[in-house]
Structures are given as structure tokens and as C-alpha cells.
Amino acid sequence: MPEPLINEHPHKRLNLLTGEFILVSPHRSKRPWQGQIEETATDSRPAYDPSCYLCPGNQRADGTLNPKYSDSFVFINDFSALLVDTEKATVNEEDLLIAETERGICKVIAFSPRHDLTLPEMETDDIKKVVDLWQKEFIELSQESWINYIQIFENKGAIMGCSNPHPHGQIWAESSLPVEILKENRQQQAYFEKHQKSLLSNYLELELKKDERIVVNNEFFVALVPFWAAWPFETMIISKRHVQDISQFTEDEKIDFAKTLKELTVRYDNIFKTSFPYSAGMHQAPVNLGEQKHWHWHMHFYPPLLRSASVKKFMVGYEMLANPQRDITAERAAEMIKQQSTIHYKAQ
Numbered sequence: 001m002p003e004p005l006i007n008e009h010p011h012k013r014l015n016l017l018t019g020e021f022i023l024v025s026p027h028r029s030k031r032p033w034q035g036q037i038e039e040t041a042t043d044s045r046p047a048y049d050p051s052c053y054l055c056p057g058n059q060r061a062d063g064t065l066n067p068k069y070s071d072s073f074v075f076i077n078d079f080s081a082l083l084v085d086t087e088k089a090t091v092n093e094e095d096l097l098i099a100e101t102e103r104g105i106c107k108v109i110a111f112s113p114r115h116d117l118t119l120p121e122m123e124t125d126d127i128k129k130v131v132d133l134w135q136k137e138f139i140e141l142s143q144e145s146w147i148n149y150i151q152i153f154e155n156k157g158a159i160m161g162c163s164n165p166h167p168h169g170q171i172w173a174e175s176s177l178p179v180e181i182l183k184e185n186r187q188q189q190a191y192f193e194k195h196q197k198s199l200l201s202n203y204l205e206l207e208l209k210k211d212e213r214i215v216v217n218n219e220f221f222v223a224l225v226p227f228w229a230a231w232p233f234e235t236m237i238i239s240k241r242h243v244q245d246i247s248q249f250t251e252d253e254k255i256d257f258a259k260t261l262k263e264l265t266v267r268y269d270n271i272f273k274t275s276f277p278y279s280a281g282m283h284q285a286p287v288n289l290g291e292q293k294h295w296h297w298h299m300h301f302y303p304p305l306l307r308s309a310s311v312k313k314f315m316v317g318y319e320m321l322a323n324p325q326r327d328i329t330a331e332r333a334a335e336m337i338k339q340q341s342t343i344h345y346k347a348q
Contacts, residue, residue, distance in 0.1 A: 153282070
């Protein structure tokens with residue numbers, strides 16, 4: 001069955017990065033909604049909040065005073081999920097109860113001193129400073145020989161579990177490889193061994209040729225809705241140059257990356273004229289584990305909103321027990337994102 005026809009029927013799509021399938025049910029996008037309605041975030045916040053743990057000069061939960069920073073600011077998380085001084089220990093009872101300690105470092109990075117901004121509302125030059133700090137932190141953390149993976153990510157919006165509206169992200173560095181990274185490592189390595197070229201290099205070449213799911217395209221980066229996207233408006237940023245991690249970004253690439261982040265997130269906010277929530281993070285090669293030629297840097301965006309600012313997608317039932325499932329096709333989602341203005345709705 002040709003691709004245009006299959007898109008009209010329930011079908012499965014393979015996620016090349018995980019080796020797992022997703023069910024697409026385009027006919028369900030017209031069903032009425034009588035489920036949960038989310039509260040939308042208020043658009044009005046002060047530039048400085050004296051009660052915010054992340055604002056410049058304020059006292060954090062552990063009593064530490066923030067410096068009066070003027071750009072971005074990074075510190076060890078006061079409530080870290082991983083601890084640097086964790087001693088190595090394992091448990092194995094009859095191959096049934098298995099556990100081991102995990103050592104790591106968790107950092108918080110405040111993107112801006114302004115409490116009332118988010119990435120799409122920041123100037124591109126200020127986003128570039130965040131990119132610079134991401135790169136600096138990655139390089140410094142990778143110098144620790146016991147660290148094997150560094151996860152840079154952002155949870156935006158209360159709906160995504162973000163506990164503080166001040167614009168910020170996190171960096172977790174740990175001694176073992178997380179499950180999603182193990183999946184992507186396996187898939188990329190197998191493809192590279194077979195084709196002698198990175199999976200995402202060939203995938204990006206095909207996507208650019210078809211031009212059905214591209215939403216941002218500049219000299220060094222592409223943002224697109226993956227063919228296998230599970231979340232309604234899921235996107236992925238891919239570097240055009242085959243690099244393994246952010247430490248390899250040139251100055252020009254960092255500028256273009258900042259522009260890509262700005263344009264993509266502005267388009268997101270403009271879809272429903274709201275501060276568009278998401279979980280986003282880079283996937284990059286493990287560190288201190290030898291050469292990783294098969295790895296290709298990319299960044300995932302997983303937004304939960306489905307059909308309005310107050311209706312979100314739930315990954316429950318079939319999704320938890322069988323496969324991820326989506327209604328709106330990746331092609332339709334890409335079209336909706338691409339149609340949006342690159343000028344933020346608040347500035348229009």
C-alpha cells in the first residue's frame with residue numbers, strides 16, 4: 001500500500017532510534033473530547049519574584065544565596081536525585097531481586113535572571129549564552145572518568161512536573177547508561193556497522209528530500225516531526241554535521257542552534273497561543289567509553305498538548321501496556337507547526 005494511502009488507515013510506524021513500533025490511528029482525530037481539561041498557565045509573571053528559589057540574590061531551599069547573576073547560572077541541585085559520594089554496592093537475591101547503587105551529579109541551570117521569560121521569549125543572543133553554558137558543563141563533567149553519560153534537559157510547564165516557573169533546565173551526569181540511551185546506542189551502532197554512515201545522517205537526507213515533516217531548516221540544524229513521533233507535536237532537532245555531542249559544536253553551530261531553539265519554541269507557543277509545555281533533552285554519545293562514531297547528536301521535544309491549550313495527550317492503557325499510539329499524523333502535526341509565525345504571539 002503506498003504511503004499516502006496508508007496514512008488514511010490505522011498503521012504502525014517503526015522508531016528507528018529505539019527499534020519499537022508506534023500505532024497511528026488518524027481516523028480517531030475527529031472523536032469528541034469529554035475527558036480532563038487542564039488549567040492553562042497564566043501569562044502574567046513578574047520579572048523578579050522575591051519568593052522564587054532561582055531569582056538572582058534570593059535564598060534557595062537549603063539556605064544558599066544565589067549570586068546576583070545577569071546571564072545564565074548553574075549550581076548543584078539542592079535536592080539531587082543522584083549523589084557524587086555514593087559508594088558502589090550491589091544486591092542479587094537468586095537472580096530475582098537485583099539492585100545496584102548509582103553515582104552521579106545533578107545540576108540546575110537558570111536560563112535567565114528574568115522570572116517572567118521562557119526560551120521562546122528570550123533573545124537569541126541570550127539563548128546562545130545558555131548553549132555556551134551547556135557546552136561548558138558537558139566538557140567539564142566529561143573530564144570525570146567515572147561519568148559515562150550526561151543528560152541535558154528541560155521540563156517546561158507545571159503540566160510536565162516543573163516545580164518552578166523560572167526558566168531553567170537540568171543536567172544529570174551518571175556512571176551508567178540510561179535505558180533510552182542503551183536503546184538508541186544499539187540501534188545507531190547496528191545501522192552504522194551495516195551502512196558505514198550514521199543513521200540520522202541518512203534519515204535527515206531522506207527527510208530533506210521529502211520535505212513533509214520539516215519545521216525549521218537552517219545552515220547547521222533541522223527541526224522536524226519524526227516519522228515515528230508518539231506525542232502529538234513531538235519534534236527532533238538534528239545536527240546536519242555528524243557530531244557525537246555538544247562539545248564538538250563550532251561557534252557558528254552554536255549560534256544556529258540558538259536560532260533553531262528560538263524558532264521552534266516560538267512556533268510551539270503560537271499553536272494554541274499559550275506557553276507550550278514540553279519535556280526536551282539532548283541525546284548524545286556516552287563519555288569515557290571509547291570512540292562513538294555511530295552516535296549522531298540530536299535533541300527531542302515531547303509536548304503533551306493534543307487539541308488545545310487545555311487538552312493533553314495521556315500515555316495510558318494501551319500505551320502503557322502495549323505500544324505508544326497517536327491520532328494526528330506526524331505530517332499533519334508538522335504542517336500545523338510550520339504554519340505558525342516566527343514572531344511570538346505576545347509580540348504580534
